[in-house]
Amino acid sequence: MYISKSFIPILKNNPSEAKIKSHQLMLRVGMIKQSSSGIYSWLPLGLKVMKKIEQIVRHEQDKIGAQEILMPTIQSSDIWKESGRYEDYGDEMLRIKDRQNREMLYGPTNEELVTDIFRTSVKSYKSLPQLLYHIQWKFRDEIRPRFGIMRCREFFMKDAYSFDISDEDAIFSYNKFFLSYLKTFKRLELVAIPMAADTGPIGGNLSHEFIILADTGESKIFTDKRIFDLEYDDTKLEKKSLENLRKKYEQFYSVTDEKFNEKEFEKKVDAPYRLKTKGIEVGHIFYFSDKYSKPMNAAVDLPGGKKDFVKMGSYGIGVSRLVGAIIEAKYDEKNEVMKWPISVAPYDISIIPLTNKNDNSSLDKANKIFLELKKNDIDAIIDDTDENISAKIKKMSLIGAPFQIIIGKNSDDDFLEFKEVGKEMKKINLLEIIKIIKKQKEKN
Amino acid sequence: MYISKSFIPILKNNPSEAKIKSHQLMLRVGMIKQSSSGIYSWLPLGLKVMKKIEQIVRHEQDKIGAQEILMPTIQSSDIWKESGRYEDYGDEMLRIKDRQNREMLYGPTNEELVTDIFRTSVKSYKSLPQLLYHIQWKFRDEIRPRFGIMRCREFFMKDAYSFDISDEDAIFSYNKFFLSYLKTFKRLELVAIPMAADTGPIGGNLSHEFIILADTGESKIFTDKRIFDLEYDDTKLEKKSLENLRKKYEQFYSVTDEKFNEKEFEKKVDAPYRLKTKGIEVGHIFYFSDKYSKPMNAAVDLPGGKKDFVKMGSYGIGVSRLVGAIIEAKYDEKNEVMKWPISVAPYDISIIPLTNKNDNSSLDKANKIFLELKKNDIDAIIDDTDENISAKIKKMSLIGAPFQIIIGKNSDDDFLEFKEVGKEMKKINLLEIIKIIKKQKEKN
Numbered sequence: 082m083y084i085s086k087s088f089i090p091i092l093k094n095n096p097s098e099a100k101i102k103s104h105q106l107m108l109r110v111g112m113i114k115q116s117s118s119g120i121y122s123w124l125p126l127g128l129k130v131m132k133k134i135e136q137i138v139r140h141e142q143d144k145i146g147a148q149e150i151l152m153p154t155i156q157s158s159d160i161w162k163e164s165g166r167y168e169d170y171g172d173e174m175l176r177i178k179d180r181q182n183r184e185m186l187y188g189p190t191n192e193e194l195v196t197d198i199f200r201t202s203v204k205s206y207k208s209l210p211q212l213l214y215h216i217q218w219k220f221r222d223e224i225r226p227r228f229g230i231m232r233c234r235e236f237f238m239k240d241a242y243s244f245d246i247s248d249e250d251a252i253f254s255y256n257k258f259f260l261s262y263l264k265t266f267k268r269l270e271l272v273a274i275p276m277a278a279d280t281g282p283i284g285g286n287l288s289h290e291f292i293i294l295a296d297t298g299e300s301k302i303f304t305d306k307r308i309f310d311l312e313y314d315d316t317k318l319e320k321k322s323l324e325n326l327r328k329k330y331e332q333f334y335s336v337t338d339e340k341f342n343e344k345e346f347e348k349k350v351d352a353p354y355r356l357k358t359k360g361i362e363v364g365h366i367f368y369f370s371d372k373y374s375k376p377m378n379a380a381v382d383l384p385g386g387k388k389d390f391v392k393m394g395s396y397g398i399g400v401s402r403l404v405g406a407i408i409e410a411k412y413d414e415k416n417e418v419m420k421w422p423i424s425v426a427p428y429d430i431s432i433i434p435l436t437n438k439n440d441n442s443s444l445d446k447a448n449k450i451f452l453e454l455k456k457n458d459i460d461a462i463i464d465d466t467d468e469n470i471s472a473k474i475k476k477m478s479l480i481g482a483p484f485q486i487i488i489g490k491n492s493d494d495d496f497l498e499f500k501e502v503g504k505e506m507k508k509i510n511l512l513e514i515i516k517i518i519k520k521q522k523e524k525n
Numbered sequence: 526m527y528i529s530k531s532f533i534p535i536l537k538n539n540p541s542e543a544k545i546k547s548h549q550l551m552l553r554v555g556m557i558k559q560s561s562s563g564i565y566s567w568l569p570l571g572l573k574v575m576k577k578i579e580q581i582v583r584h585e586q587d588k589i590g591a592q593e594i595l596m597p598t599i600q601s602s603d604i605w606k607e608s609g610r611y612e613d614y615g616d617e618m619l620r621i622k623d624r625q626n627r628e629m630l631y632g633p634t635n636e637e638l639v640t641d642i643f644r645t646s647v648k649s650y651k652s653l654p655q656l657l658y659h660i661q662w663k664f665r666d667e668i669r670p671r672f673g674i675m676r677c678r679e680f681f682m683k684d685a686y687s688f689d690i691s692d693e694d695a696i697f698s699y700n701k702f703f704l705s706y707l708k709t710f711k712r713l714e715l716v717a718i719p720m721a722a723d724t725g726p727i728g729g730n731l732s733h734e735f736i737i738l739a740d741t742g743e744s745k746i747f748t749d750k751r752i753f754d755l756e757y758d759d760t761k762l763e764k765k766s767l768e769n770l771r772k773k774y775e776q777f778y779s780v781t782d783e784k785f786n787e788k789e790f791e792k793k794v795d796a797p798y799r800l801k802t803k804g805i806e807v808g809h810i811f812y813f814s815d816k817y818s819k820p821m822n823a824a825v826d827l828p829g830g831k832k833d834f835v836k837m838g839s840y841g842i843g844v845s846r847l848v849g850a851i852i853e854a855k856y857d858e859k860n861e862v863m864k865w866p867i868s869v870a871p872y873d874i875s876i877i878p879l880t881n882k883n884d885n886s887s888l889d890k891a892n893k894i895f896l897e898l899k900k901n902d903i904d905a906i907i908d909d910t911d912e913n914i915s916a917k918i919k920k921m922s923l924i925g926a927p928f929q930i931i932i933g934k935n936s937d938d939d940f941l942e943f944k945e946v947g948k949e950m951k952k953i954n955l956l957e958i959i960k961i962i963k964k965q966k967e968k969n
Contacts (some may be wrong), residue, residue, distance in 0.1 A: 088592050088655060090646035114642055117601035117629070125592045148532050148569045152599060153679045154662055155619075155631070157561035172624045175599075180616045180666045185561070187621075188632075196567055198558055199945045202534035211532060218598055218662070234623075235597045249777075338963055377930070 088125050089105045090114075091476060102295040102414045103405035104229030110480050111171045112290040112404070119226025119234030123348055126480065127404065133425040134403050135216055135270065138239045145257045145318060147212035147241055152194050158184035160193040163377050170282060175234075187220035192283065192373050192395055195242045199391070206246045209381065209391070210254055214241035216400060230401050231361070233300070237401035246383065248370065253393035255368045256285065256323035256394040258414040262291050262364045263313050264367045269403065271410055273363055275330055276310055279339040285369025287451045290337055292360035295409040302360045305333035305350045348469040361406045367395040409456065411474065413503075419481030420502040423521045428462045430484040430518060431477040436467050436521060450486060450497075450511060452470035457515050459522075471486045477504055484518060527909040532569050532918060535920060536556075545741040546858045548673030554863075554924050556848070563678030570924065571848065572870045575681065576867040578713065578847050579660055585709040589701045589762060591656035591685055596638050598909025600617035600630035604637040604808050612727060617665045619678075622648040634727065636839055639686045640714045643835070644823035652827065653835070654698055657884050658685035674845050675805070676743070681845035688835045691742065692814065695836035699731065700811045700876040701959040705812050706735050706808045707748035707757050713847065714822055714866040715854055717807055719753055719774055723783040729813025734752050736800060736804035739853040740918060747785045749777035750798045765811055767800045783937065857947070863916035863925030867965045872906045872926040877917045879933050880909060888934045894930060894941075894955060901959050903966075922946055928962060 095467065099105040107113045112127030123131060145330040155177070161167035173189040188194065195213060203211060207372055213374040216239045220440065225234050227401065234400075271293050292300055307386045316326045333443035334349040346355065374380070374390040383389055399406075412419045423429060428438035434443035447463045454461045462482065470487065477485055485500040496508040501517075531590035534555040543549040551557045567575060580724040583593065599621070605611035632638065639657060647655060666790055668676050692718030705718065715737050722734040736744055752774065760770045778793040778893045790799065818824070818834040840948035843850075854861045867873060876894055878887035893908045898905045906926065908917045914931065921929055931942040931950075940952040945961075 085652070086590075088594070088646070088657060111646070114645065116597055116638060117599075117603075118625075118627075119602075120597045120599055123595040123639065124642070124646075125594055129591055131595075141833050146530075149572055150532070150569055151567040151572050151575075153560055153564045153566060154565055155561075155664060157564075159561075175623060177619065177621050179619060180668065182560075183562075184610070194560060194566065197560070198568070201530070201558065202555070202568075213532060220599060226626065235599055277668055384731065434886070474730060 082461075083463050085279060085465050087462070089480070090124070090242075091479075092163070093293045099229065099292070101228050101231070101409070102412050103231060103297075103408035104272050104412075104451040105414055106408050106419060106479070106502050107405070111229060119223055119232075121230055121233060121235070129427045130421065131401060131404050135239075135400050136238070137424060138265055138398055138400055139216065141268070142214050142239065142241060145212065145261045146213045146358070149215065150198070151215045151217060151423050152188070152191050152198070154187055154220070155185050155208050156194055160197050160377070160420050161186065164193050164196075164373050165192070165376060166282070171509045174225065175220045175222045188217075189219055189221045190283065190395075190397075191215070192242070192278060192393070193377070195392070196373045196377045196379050199244055200374075200377060203244070205382045206384060209246050210250060211244040212241060212254060212257070213244075213399045214239060220469040222346075224349045227516055228414065229405060233401075233403045236399060239400055240444050243394045245393075246381065246389065246391065248392055251368060251370065251394060253320050253323065255366065255394050256327055257318060258366050258394070259289065260313060260316055260318070260323060260326060262366065262396075265398065266291060266293070266363065268424055269407060270424075270516050271363070271407065272309060272362075274302075274304060274335060274353075276302060276304065276335045277331075277340050278337045278365065278368055279367065283369065284372045285367045285368045287368040289366050290362050291364035291366075291411060292362050293339070293406055295361045295406070296356055296359055297363040297409055298359040300362050301338040301341070302336070302358055302388050303346055303355075304335040304356050308333040308355045342371055347514070358460055361402070361409060363403055363406050364396075366394065368476075374381050374443065416474065418478045418503060420483050421481045423483050425482065426482055428482040429459045429460045429522070430486065431480065432461050432463045432486050433470065433473045433477060433492060434463065434465070434488040435466060435470055439465070443490070443492070446488050446492060447496075450488075453511060457519065460513065484514075486514065526905075527907050529909050531906070531969065533746070533924070534568070535923075539614055540934075541811050543670050545674065545675070545853070545854035546856050547675060548743075550852050550856055550863060550923070551849070553672055557674060559904070563667055563676075564689075564852060565674055565677060565679070572613060573871045574865065574869050575845060575848050577644045579608065579681070579683075579844050581712050581868060582709055582842055582844055583660065583957075585659050585705050585712070586683065586685060589656065589705045591658045594657050595658065595741070596632070596635050596642070596663060597632055598639055598664070599629050600632045602639050604629065604821070608637050608640075608817050609820060610726070617667065619664045619666045632661075632664055633665045635659070635684055636686070636727065636837075637821070638822050640817045640837070643688055644818075644821060647825060648690070649790070649826045653688060653690050654694060656685060656689040656698060657688075658683060658840075668780070672741070673849060677845075677953075683842040683844055685840040687838045689837075689842070690825065690833065690835065692836055693900065695812060695814070695838060697764050697767065698809065700771055701809050701837050702763060703733065703771060704757060704760055704762070704767060706810065706840075709842065710735060710737070713851060714868075715807070715851065716753060717744075718748060718779060719805075720746060720779045720781050721775075722781045722809065724811055724813070727811045727813065727844070728816045731810045731812040734806050734808050735788070735808035736809075737805050737850055737854060738802055738804045739850070741801060741853055742803040742805040744801055744804050745782040745785070746800075746804045748779040748788055748800050749794045750800050752777040752779050754780050762929070784943070805846070805853060806843075807847055807850050809844045810838065810840045821879070835924045853964045861919065862922045862947060865925045867927050867962075870926055871924065873903045873924045873966070874905045874928040874958075875921040876905050876907045876920055876932065877914065877922065877929055877931045878907065878909070879914055880911050882911070890932050890936065890938075894932075898953060899957065901963065903962050904957065927965070928958070930958065
């Protein structure tokens with residue numbers, strides 16, 4: 082694919098309206114375009130990244146046995162009246178009247194709708210546990226949308242819901258998502274720390290936010306630095322093993338703003354380990370038992386013949402927000418260099434030929450290399466514009482494909498100028514380049 | 526995967542509210558669940574089919590060089606006022622006021638929004654043609670939603686838009702989609718006939734609907750039977766070749782209701798070739814030149830230094846509706862047998878063991894076969910419920926995986942009872958079964 086044919090509207094300078102680096106970069110390289118306040122279109126570059134993130138999130142959900150469904154964006158107010166949240170939710174809920182004057186709304190979250198699906202479908206404890214998830218657009222009518230897709234109104238989210246017969250089983254489900262989230266964020270090369278958190282409008286008494294550190298984050302966090310060194314690799318998808326994982330994390334003080342208590346922090350964390358900083362929330366899990374199943378009458382038959390309300394939890398990951406979160410974590414703003422994790426990069430590699438009106442030889446070489454890479458499932462983009470090489474390198478470093486091949490006048494097939502973004506240039510042949518990229522891709 | 530663990534809420538009988546067979550089957554086997562009037566949730570079985578259709582649609586768009594973007598569902602009324610359609614669109618448009626009292630709407634189509642994206646991004650003829658598409662939820666507030674997902678309010682649609690500098694180039698783009706649509710529907714094993722159609726609220730003077738024949742369809746069609754025998758296999762993605770393809774189709778009379786003229790029909794079509802029947806619209810393409818680019822001032826620099834408004838077309842495929850359309854075409858309602866094209870089947874094969882409380886041997890065999898199939902990328906489901914074999918076969922024939930393996934007491938590894946749905950039972954070994962299924966899958 083040539084960059085001249087791609088729909089990648091690149092801006093010369095940082096747009097003045099963007100205050101944080103993810104917003105700047107996403108507008109600068111044409112990943113998104115604002116369509117109205119807090120609402121964005123995703124252009125090809127941004128969509129490619131988001132789709133890859135979505136796929137990783139989906140894969141990690143499937144691995145814990147969650148099943149994918151897809152609920153609609155527009156819901157009836159009836160079920161929200163049943164649960165009692167219709168009035169409570171306030172102005173962030175986008176309320177709509179349809180042509181028949183029925184009260185509808187654009188779903189900000191889906192506890193009610195999934196409970197309704199469950200109660201009409203599942204009647205017996207024998208069908209439990211059920212873990213259901215969907216990846217769908219949500220709308221929250223933020224009073225002051227800001228920071229691009231980080232705090233916008235229409236956003237793309239994975240939300241999952243668990244249904245169990247007992248608190249004990251329900252906590253087992255909760256812990257499965259706890260592990261799954263750690264794995265998901267690691268595959269995105271993010272260090273996300275689970276923190277005890279308030280449950281807010283979702284409700285319940287057990288909740289963790291998953292937060293990545295970032296100066297531009299809107300969450301204040303208070304944590305014991307040792308939590309960053311924890312590993313989960315030996316954890317199995319079994320009750321006991323998952324319990325131990327939670328305990329391992331919970332031995333370290335780690336809370337968000339609302340849960341923070343200075344005295345407790347000082348008592349539990351020795352001075353050298355104390356960390357007060359800011360972060361970005363990328364995931365949030367909740368356990369709320371029968372908060373929705375009881376008012377909505379979602380009960381199943383128990384072994385003895387009695388019935389009981391199912392115990393539920395919910396589990397969210399901000400898929401569109403993760404695009405921004407990765408940029409906040411990886412973008413070197415000063416040098417204007419972005420390097421995407423290869424698992425979500427818009428392209429694996431950029432090919433940068435010297436272009437010359439009277440001489441197509443570099444471009445021809447680029448085309449040949451492109452085809453060879455394609456055969457090996459490596460997704461490349463060729464910068465065929467007539468800018469000079471250093472301008473192209475700069476642009477491609479902003480777009481952020483993790484590797485580059487530069488083809489000048491004297492480029493030799495056996496010694497291509499190859500560069501991993503942020504590292505030194507090397508001269509190696511195409512076969513070696515393919516090997517390096519394939520190895521990187523397999524890691525994920 | 527066991528059916529007992531899957532979220533597939535099957536009904537014993539046909540639901541009385543469903544009037545056409547796709548609606549019946551989709552509720553019966555738990556592919557969808559209505560959440561409110563004309564709004565549905567997609568359960569795992571339905572979502573799997575829809576995602577596979579989406580992937581085929583996407584693939585065929587990519588093949589003609591269209592680039593994927595993703596526009597939001599909620600739009601500002603401003604751009605619709607610019608184009609002049611805000612008042613015209615009527616009550617089918619879901620109009621919304623946000624918390625700031627701004628007039629918003631849930632996009633029923635995206636000509637305005639994509640024109641806005643184009644005009645701020647593309648300035649020169651050098652970047653043309655541009656073909657952009659997205660696959661996104663739309664909302665049309667039907668006064669009388671009916672027939673399940675066939676005429677619902679919230680639906681999933683692929684819509685593409687082309688931008689060119691001249692009418693001639695624009696028709697070239699139009700013809701690319703014409704071919705692409707024939708190919709897309711063929712991959713879904715549907716015979717979709719392009720018919721001259723009215724342009725309705727989209728506008729323009731050239732338009733084709735793609736329609737599949739079905740008694741339950743809501744479109745009346747009038748056509749020359751010989752159009753069914755046409756082939757497009759020798760068509761190349763080149764101007765002349767595509768023009769010839771259009772001519773080949775247009776030599777036969779083939780129109781929808783609004784364009785129908787009895788005298789013309791009788792004059793152009795000899796009696797034995799006349800066909801008056803009903804069908805389902807699955808795609809619709811439009812050419813409308815500068816209808817939107819002119820009022821919205823989407824112009825590019827031309828070679829000579831002048832500017833001109835771009836010439837546009839739009840191209841829709843109803844992705845969610847196609848799930849229903851395939852059922853209408855393939856479901857044998859009388860015998861209660863559905864056979865999905867393997868390209869979109871929820872599972873490739875179902876494994877049906879005899880289950881017995883005191884004897885796990887059939888289930889064990891089923892598990893072994895499942896793993897062997899999985900190794901070969903064949904997606905199977907095991908019916909581990911304690912129903913009898915004939916009830917299971919019946920249920921699995923409704924779900925519609927195109928192949929079945931039945932494992933009874935005397936099943937022998939070398940001679941498994943294997944059945945292609947709708948055909949005779951055979952006794953063959955697993956290796957042969959794998960070969961048959963792989964061959965079928967490769968065709969697509």
